[in-house]
Amino acid sequence: MYPSLSLTVYALTILNAACASPMLPSFMRLAVSDATIHSPDDTHATIHSFAINNAHPDNRQGTSDKDDFAIDSMFAVSESPDDSHATDSPDDTHATIHSFAAKANTHGKFDKDDLVSNPVAADSLYAGLGTFAHLPYVQCLQNTSLTYDIAFIGAPFDSGVSYRPGARFGPVAIREGSRRTLLTGGYNVPQKVDPFRSWAKVLDCGDIFMTPFDKDLALRQLQYGYATLLNHPTADIEKGTIPRLLTMGGDHTITLPILRALHAVYGPVSVIHFDSHLDSWSPAIVGVDPDDDSAMNHGMYFWHASKEGLINKGASIHAGIRNNLVDAHGYEEDQELGFRVVEAREIDDIGIRGVIERIRECVGDNYVYLSIDIDTLDPAFAPATGTPESGGWSSRELRTILRGLEGLNIVGADLVEVSPAYDTNAQITAFAAADLLFETLSLMVRQPVKQTA
Numbered sequence: 001m002y003p004s005l006s007l008t009v010y011a012l013t014i015l016n017a018a019c020a021s022p023m024l025p026s027f028m029r030l031a032v033s034d035a036t037i038h039s040p041d042d043t044h045a046t047i048h049s050f051a052i053n054n055a056h057p058d059n060r061q062g063t064s065d066k067d068d069f070a071i072d073s074m075f076a077v078s079e080s081p082d083d084s085h086a087t088d089s090p091d092d093t094h095a096t097i098h099s100f101a102a103k104a105n106t107h108g109k110f111d112k113d114d115l116v117s118n119p120v121a122a123d124s125l126y127a128g129l130g131t132f133a134h135l136p137y138v139q140c141l142q143n144t145s146l147t148y149d150i151a152f153i154g155a156p157f158d159s160g161v162s163y164r165p166g167a168r169f170g171p172v173a174i175r176e177g178s179r180r181t182l183l184t185g186g187y188n189v190p191q192k193v194d195p196f197r198s199w200a201k202v203l204d205c206g207d208i209f210m211t212p213f214d215k216d217l218a219l220r221q222l223q224y225g226y227a228t229l230l231n232h233p234t235a236d237i238e239k240g241t242i243p244r245l246l247t248m249g250g251d252h253t254i255t256l257p258i259l260r261a262l263h264a265v266y267g268p269v270s271v272i273h274f275d276s277h278l279d280s281w282s283p284a285i286v287g288v289d290p291d292d293d294s295a296m297n298h299g300m301y302f303w304h305a306s307k308e309g310l311i312n313k314g315a316s317i318h319a320g321i322r323n324n325l326v327d328a329h330g331y332e333e334d335q336e337l338g339f340r341v342v343e344a345r346e347i348d349d350i351g352i353r354g355v356i357e358r359i360r361e362c363v364g365d366n367y368v369y370l371s372i373d374i375d376t377l378d379p380a381f382a383p384a385t386g387t388p389e390s391g392g393w394s395s396r397e398l399r400t401i402l403r404g405l406e407g408l409n410i411v412g413a414d415l416v417e418v419s420p421a422y423d424t425n426a427q428i429t430a431f432a433a434a435d436l437l438f439e440t441l442s443l444m445v446r447q448p449v450k451q452t453a
Helices: 003-019 040-055 066-071 090-103 112-117 167-177 215-230 252-266 301-307 330-336 344-363 395-403 428-446
Strands: 150-155 202-208 244-249 270-274 316-321 339-343 367-373 409-416
Touching: 150 167, 150 215, 150 428, 167 244, 167 409, 167 428, 202 215, 215 244, 215 252, 244 252, 244 428, 252 301, 252 367, 252 409, 270 301, 270 344, 316 344, 330 339, 339 344, 344 395, 367 428, 395 428, 409 428
Parallel strands: 150 202, 150 244, 244 409, 270 316, 270 367, 316 339, 367 409
Antiparallel strands: none
């Protein structure tokens, strides 16, 4: 290959990596922003500089260090240009939303001119950039002094799947599914809270960049990015000094680096794992070494998490399980890792209230991490997933179960395995995923984190 062509191909590869996991639909996401980048021209120059420094034809024997990809602020997150023209800051947006909502309540009136001049009020179901529920979008990884209490992030990764791929596009689909939820109409009737008009400052921080070419590197990028976001100051320090993150996957492998990052802050946490599968296979089942790359996937990450001491053993639980096991000892081996189990079929005997009680009794007052695989739902309600299993719960049942977890000490959550290529034209999986995250956000707003002994 000619040197100039080689350079061009490499530069395009780097550019593709920077744009491969989009949050927002800006054209090709060319203007990826960095703390030192103030315009698309600066971004363009930075991309060229990075490619030239790491792929010059005279330096073909050299390669860029993986740590550069893991921690470099430009490539650590896939974000779109700053949308600061609409509002000066997330605080301004938050205040404007409150002000407009006060004007437009059921007993008040507002002038049509407000809709012309007010950029937030003029937003609608169909306008604006694609954030979760039209939340303010901020480049959180670049602005380390930014305050927030709860943030949505995307983890566009599916290199750990064993059946159908496509979950790397999950964050985009979930955000699209949340589009019909407006910040001025987010009152959760069953939970009696409006999470968008509460004490909590809630943002969408975009997607953490995870390379599609190297599984180990991608998971390190997520762990680093997640830990960085946990180190941000909160907006309401009386409610807590550590922000909480709602992660949109991505395949379920992403839960492992998240638990690693949380362990550095909270120690072992109790896990409430909604799924149709245990996800705790031992690498020995498929005859691979635990350190082998193939042992890191969406069916084995809880085995690693248990062995690494990341979970609170005996106080963690799977719920919604219904897949076939490798052998008759599958539950015994899972119990040795520290989990209890509620099978999907048990809801027919103990009811929704019984499922809730089993979960609450298991985790108690511990720090809790909530992980939701969309395949907990029956494929009739969520067909767009990588490993569907019939006989699951309905959307209504799972939302009701989530509401029953009020008051638990939730320090973080994820929703994973949405693979939009398999969704219906009506996007029922995306809508269900967005609604489940809305319920989880409401839980977090209702109950700030309580310090445990």
